[in-house]
Amino acid sequence: MAEYLGADGELLHEQGTLVVAGVCQDSRQVRPGDIYAALPGAEHHGGEFVAEAAQRGAVAVVSDRPTEILPAFVVKNPRKILGPLAAWIYGDPSTSLDVYGVTGTNGKTSTTFMLEAGLAAAGLRTGIISGICVRGPDGVSEAERTTPEACTLQRTLSAFVDNRVDAVAMEASSHGLALHRVNGTFFRVAAFTNLSRDHLDFHKTMASYFDSKAQLFLPERCACAAISVDDLYGKALAERVTVPRLTFSSHGASADVTATDIEADQTGTSFVARHGSWERKIRLRLLGCHQVDNALAAIAALRIGGVDIAAALDGIENLDTVPGRLENVEIGQNFLAFVDYVHNAGAQLRLFPYLRSLSKGKIIVVIGATGGRDPGKREPLGRTAGSHADVVVVTDECPYRDDATALRNDVAAGARHANHAEVLIIPDRSDAIRTAVCLAKAGDIVVVAGRGNDNVMNYDGTEIVFDDRQVLERALVKYAK
Structure with missing residues (x-):
């Protein structure tokens, strides 16, 4: 079947003309008149869901795989052409x-x-x-x-x-x-x-x-x-x-x-x-x-x-705040407490000197490493925290499918390698935040790092609702001196 794109948002092929309403790459969100973009993914190929897209009203498919279910535009790299195609359909x-x-x-x-x-x-x-x-x-x-x-x-x-x-x-x-x-x-x-x-x-x-x-x-x-x-x-x-x-x-x-x-x-x-x-x-x-x-x-x-x-x-x-970016959590405690998205050594080097300038007391950081990411980041992440903070509380961040224990151990090894800070490993993030708050005294700084405004932690596909800001605030209310 020969297909090509005509003017005025029409999909033309040898059996007639189909009017295109939009383009979508999630088969569950396809609307009548959409082109369905069936793309290769990390675990599944979008081509597995063409039938579902057709049931929802898709009129054609863009993919690197052929299909007999709908008219198909088969290209070597559909991701490359998807943006221009979508821009054309939606009027540039x-x-x-x-x-x-x-x-x-x-x-x-x-x-x-x-x-x-x-x-x-x-x-x-x-x-x-x-x-x-x-x-x-x-x-x-x-x-x-x-x-x-x-x-x-x-x-x-x-x-x-x-x-x-x-x-x-x-x-x-x-x-x-x-x-x-x-x-x-x-x-x-x-x-x-x-x-x-x-x-x-x-x-x-x-x-x-x-x-x-x-x-x-x-x-x-x-x-x-x-x-x-x-x-x-x-x-x-x-x-x-x-x-x-x-x-x-x-x-x-x-x-x-x-x-x-x-x-x-x-x-x-x-x-x-x-x-x-x-x-x-x-x-x-x-x-x-x-x-x-x-x-x-x-x-x-x-x-x-x-x-x-x-x-x-x-x-x-x-502009008074950017959610999760060095966000102050204040309930009247006699030390500073922040939540920040800092999640790599480069960002830490921008953050810690500022924190040190605010107080002559201890800097207590709660930190972890996200799973499914560059393993080479973990040791420098811990080492930089260990070099600049006084107490490093290593905990879970968002392991995904990685071994949570291995993630914690890699970060902790980096922190210990700095040979400066006290290093604690507390797997449960709520417990880690509570411990940091309990350790803080007047003039200290607690920073809960790595997740910012993210509100879900993922353990091998299981999602847990977790907002660092809310958990830190509850810990301050209950445990702050």
Whole structure:
């Protein structure tokens, strides 16, 4: 059977014409008129569910496998063409929006929230697509992953257009780029925060990880760029991009946009931002020196994007929290307690010096390693925590199918290798958080690390509802001195 795509959203083949309503890669969510994208997966192939998709009203299939159940477009790599196909079906929505994409190892979520706050304060109708939530004028939903699958992304962008959104702030993960989820999306500005070891279970090498990030900055993907040059990867990226770009630095590197006079305390973070003759003193309500890096990323992106920067900065300064990102949990205790998403050594090196600056007491960290990830992260994760904290409580984080005991032992071995902190292994995360609170005295700092705002732990497919913030608050109420 010969098939091809015609104009006006029609699927043409030798037996007639089918009108296409949308595209979906989850057979359980197919709606009448959808093309079903039957993709290869880690455990199952979408081709196993074509019959279910047909029952739900799918009119055709895109896959790397043939099927006799529905008209099929068989291509070598369906993921590559799925984004452009979905964009075409939904009216190429990113061309009607100013999409600001943020990529990098750490800081993506905070930068994305700052961008959305700045865009809104500048008078634009906004949407946000992040690892925490997807939010627009028609409401908010919990994010399933950092960067949505291609079909979901294009459908979301199309809904934003229908709701008269002007600009979108969006996280672009390395998985989202490598798996072609952002194909078919054009970015007004692409921003790069930093790069350090993470996700090598997927990318295998740092070079491959970097190359995935760099895809966002190709001229067919973005109109312009904002790039941190505070690490070697950012410097390399700035040299290779061909689109107009602004570089930024908070560490004294030669850059277009810079930050100086950085001061961070228990209530916020101050710095002076400069770009050419433009200068402004900024006071963030977000905590930690690392938020200066994220703010600079947003500032550089907004400036090169042509946004009213004075108004945008008012919005950034008024942003008071990013869920699970150094989120203060306060019930009147005589020590500080935070929940933070920090889950790799690079992020730890950004966090711990700030925590140390807040107190001369002990830093007590609750930490673990997520299963199904790069095993090479575990020892450095523990070693960095052990080097900077005074007490390291190693516990379960989200083992998935990995051996939870092995995960804990690897992290604990790294912490002990630092030969600095007291190291405890407490498998149950609730018990670990309770122990950290019980150990804390006046002037100390407790930080529950690794999960941020995640609210589910997974043990070999069994999901347990668990919110670090809620568990920490209950422990403080019951045990804080």
